[in-house]
Amino acid sequence: MKVYCVIGDQRVERSLSPIMHNSVFSEYGMNCKYVAFRIEPADLENAVLGIRSLNISGVNVTVPHKETIIPFLDGLSDCARGIGAINTIVRDGPTLIGHNTDVGGFGDLLDKYRVSQHNSDVVIMGAGGATRAVLRSFIERGYEKVSVINRTYKKGLELTAKLGGLAIPLENTTEVLRKATLLVNTTSVSEAADGPSFMETFSNKAKFDKLRLVIDINYGRKTNFWASLAENNGAGFTDGLYMLAAQARQSFRLWTGENPVIEDFLRPVGLVK
């Protein structure tokens, strides 16, 4: 039997990746199993040694390890090297190569919602590991108006200097938000309890004239600040479940060479029948 896994901090225990991948493995009649492992940051190097010695066939990497795992791998895809974050490890014999399928997964989400670079004024909230893939996806697709707003302005500046887009300080967002047509949350804050002061600061500035769609790349929250914000402004909303399925599909293709359709990953989590 081949074993695949996802590694992350305590949040990995809520991941829907095992349900998606195990369902597709069984649909394709493959003798494979996908499991979630909680790994603390201090144990990351040992975890990679474990992946090597246990001959794990493929790995997904989630928060907070997407950037810090890179020094322990043997190589990176061009895309992963360009953004400095990975979410997938592909084994090639003894060699572990890092890839980033979040970029393509987010692109698939933009396609699903028929978002195009024409007439789009994009605001991305956040400047963490997940933001890199989202920002790269927009820049790759030729979006010209992409602003990055983050609690820590300096991180926004560093990110945009590397990847493109324009960093805006949190206190200075009124004009940018007024013109935004698409708002993407890539912070880990999706409900008030996650970051009350951040939400308050943001809410005070959040007057939109043109908002059409809000994307929160998180999923599985009972109440969602970004969903309410979309509703209050007459905009559409989607969470990160479709993106999760889309990136899972791309990882699955890299690992197995099989080419399942997106519905195979959406069905196990109830997004299609």
Ligand code: ATR
């Ligand atoms: P990652 O591994 O992706 O960097 P993270 O450390 O959880 O994950 O942070 C992701 C993003 O969420 C960052 O933009 C972070 O803002 P900072 O750069 O200022 O740390 C943002 N974030 C996390 N908790 C937050 C909070 N309570 N309020 C505002 N932003 C928050």
